Amino acid sequence: MTSVPHVESPPRASPGRRLSTFFFRHSRVRLAVLLALPVAWLVVVYFGSLFVLLLSAFWDTNPFTAEVVHDFTLENFKRIVETPVFRDVAWRTIQMAALVTVADAVLAFPIAYYMARIASPRTRDLLVIAVLMPLWANYLVKAYAWRTILSDGGMINSVLEPFGIHFDGYSTVGLWLVFTYLWLPFMILPIYAGLERIPASLLEASADLGARSLATFARVVLPLAFPAVVAGSIFTFSLTLGDYIAPGLITNEQFIGTVIYNIRGEALPTAAAYSMVPIVVVIAYLLVARKLRAFESL
Amino acid sequence: MSGSKVRVTRWAAFGLIVGALSIVAAGCGGGDDGGGASTAIEGLGSSLEEIQELAREEGEVNIVQWAGYAQLVDEFAAATGCKVNTKDGGSSDDMISLIQTGAYDGVSASGNASVRLMTTGDVAPVNTDFIPNYEDVQEGIKNQSYNSLDDQPYGVPHGRGPNYLMFRTDVVPEATDSWNVIWDASGPYNGKLSIYDDSIFIADAAVYLKATQPDLNITNPYELDEEQFNAAVDLLKQQAPNVGEYWPGDVAKQIQSYTNKDSVVGTTWPYQYVQLTAADPPVPVKAIKPKEGTTGWSDTWMIYSKATNPNCMYLWMNHMISPEAQAAVAEGFGEAPVNLEACALTKNQNHCDEYHADDEEWWEDVYYWTTPVADCGDDRGDVCKTQEDWEAAWTEIRG
Amino acid sequence: MVESRLTRILLHLGAFATLAFIYIPLIVIGLYAFNANVTQKWPIENYSTKWFSVAFNDEAVRDALKLSVLAALGATAIALVLGTLASMAVARYRFFGREVITFAVILPIALPGIVTGLALQATILDVLGPLGVSFGLTTIIVGHATFCVVVVYNNVIARMRRTAGSLDEASADLGADAWQTFRYVMFPQMRTALLAGALLAFALSFDEVVVTIFTSGAQQTLPIWIFATLSRPAELPIVNVVALFVIVVSIIPVYFAQRLAGGSGLTGDRPEKMTAAPAIEAEP
16 A cells, blocks of 8 residues: 655744735835835824924914914915015025035035045045034034134134234124034035045046046046035035024024024914925925936935 | 602702702802903912922923023922923013923013913913912002903012113213114214114114104104104114124123123113123123113013913912012012012112112103004004014014 | 146145134134133133033033933934835835935925924924823924934935845845845845934934924923023033033044944945946936
8 A cells, every 4th residue: 555645734834924925925015015104204294294384374363462363364475575574585595505505515525535535544434533523513512612713802803813804703704604614514425425436447537538637627527526516515505594593693684594483473474484485495406406416416 | 669759869859950050050150250361270289288289299390581580499499399490581472482382381471471471361360379478569560461461460570670771881981871872873883782682672762762753752662653663663774784783682692792892882681781790800881771761671470371380380489579589580680679578688788779679760761561552552543553563574674 | 546746735735624624613612611711702711620510510411411312312213214114115116206205305304494393393282282292302303303314214225226136036035034134135235324324313313403492392402401501691611511522422433333334334335336337327
């Protein structure tokens, strides 16, 4: 008599494994599970909150208690469009953001290039740490230190005094210096990463083709590094656009953030309406940045 | 059911209904005094002893204050078990925003905050039976328009003071006695002015115009009709380019700028004057109420109607009008106390005289901060500019 | 090296100038930590170490420091989870709305802090308040996590773009389940990117002040404590002491992270250099 060989049936897979197999076969479900939490968070916490705020831009306020009254009105938007001060402040802020971005790009490039291409690995490590350190110094303390540096008897003026120059530090120029200082690390890091990605062979090829340093720089390095510069500029531009603390410490001038902060208690709907300005500007900036491939260089 | 049982049942039901109705009636009748708000706050004890007990359990109180108001906090914490956490407000608007977040138990409100808070119900009236020191408060400060509503006291008076004209005596002549040093368009101190950054400052312009342009007929600097308001706003717009700094309730900023001579003349609270003269070395400043009069404030400690620590807050309010705390704040901040028993306790025996604590005539040209409303309060009717208008104008003035 | 001698000298000088620009104010902060006077005048007249003991004994400083650390830890943890999930989805899958995800993740940090802060505060007060939610550590963490997600997302997605998805498939082919694949194949590849992202997220959260002002209620994180103390004339020097302390202490984690990550690990990834033409991202 022949006996039927005893075949062990495969062990029943554990629930975890069965779930994993299910996911393996259904990639759409896998994707959905991955995205569920982050998307839910962003939509509920962030976009939901923004919606609540921007909704109040359509409400009115009690003229005495400033309580928000749920009467639909377009008065707030009308006000920020028609009143000159809102336009002036918005324009002033955008200009400052642009100037700060340019200054940061100019200051960041040499050191980023140095770190990426010239420094030895050990120096590079140290430099990365050195550039990251200021991010750990408190923003307020830095701004306050600059207040002292910019003052009439401060460091800048004591250096310029022998030359007979007096520098009014508590001014737009002073604020420009402070912003440039505060956001510089945010510009250095992406440019450094972007420059590091350029293969040396490209630069050598450019030299072989007869280009001098400047030409190589202008026609090879700069275009390749440009997306990284734009990536850094996202931070310098947007951080300047909304800041109200540094302007309050350094100048008397109002910026978008200052106005929103000052009127938030008494005219929240107007503040909400005015918030649309930086929102629209930032979204437009991000769209342009995306076109310029900055998102891959963040 | 048998007859007798039915009768008992009916009587029992009747008794129950009467009992239920009387409980409901008692509940309704208790807190309601004909339209006024209730002093009841959730968690507040119903006797002074119970309040003190519950306060120990609460363990802390969060208050919004003007810089330098809270005094003798360590002694208070030791005596009551309530740790005091303070948050400095920069302006009345700021304070209202803070209270409305619900995170604080009380606030030292000036007139331009208190009336709004009382109207919205964010602050609750106080039961003065639970504040033993209340009876020592000057009668003339009690039950004023800025600290009471519908005949109910809404808080505990704190003290009052003027907004000074302060100047460095090594730059500005010591004999200066008029506001024109900050309003003069071609003045010698341009670029070195230090001005309070809040819409309420429009009233200061109105005070100046009251004296210098009598044909505007300004009687109340907070009730300005179109013509008066525009005149004040124009004056402020003229001043704006000459202002060295607008200080937004950040007292350290102003103190630093006077110390460094970045500002030499401007408006200030007594606190900065006290700090500057007490500095080491002292900064040569003088602070005066100019001949045109000035704006000022009479402040009240108020309790948030949904305070998390109402018992500690009640004890705090009682503490701040005790003679010891009143003396400390009178000298520490530089203001007139409202509990005159403090006058015997101040280090400077003449403090109360110097600060005119009992001199009502001196206060006649000190116009306490209050919220501008449309109703002018006189025969002009409802044409005056509101708080909303003042805020909008201030944004424009700042440019 | 390709650059001419002159270029290299100029770059040396430029780098040095920028470094000086970066560090002189930090040195000023350090000097003022030893300033004997209460007011910040220049030049410093008297030096003293007395403020250090005042700062160490200040209970409010300790509480604020503790709250800041807790908030940063919480925010970083959430950002790590959300950022990794999102970047895994975007890097490995092609789907409708892929670009929108990147946009949505960047927006919280790109929009002004005051707008985010006001929005969160309005929501907590009007929508969540009636449900019993109040300001505190949780609301702080939620606010911070939202804008910290992007720094983790960036780092991880950059790393994932450089590593082949085929390795994950091979792992599955060899019989690993999803969790094993993640643990033994994906995670080791992105470990340093996660570390870099976590460090940056922690720093961002630790230093944040504007959004925190609107989400913290009566609580004080370190930046809020600093903000409050800066306007208290008598306590100004303690702020500089605390700031100096934080800068010095943070050298340690930053140094170790850089050592672990190596090279440009902290700023993105250890990249393979681009091929001669810039890598063309597949357009969705």
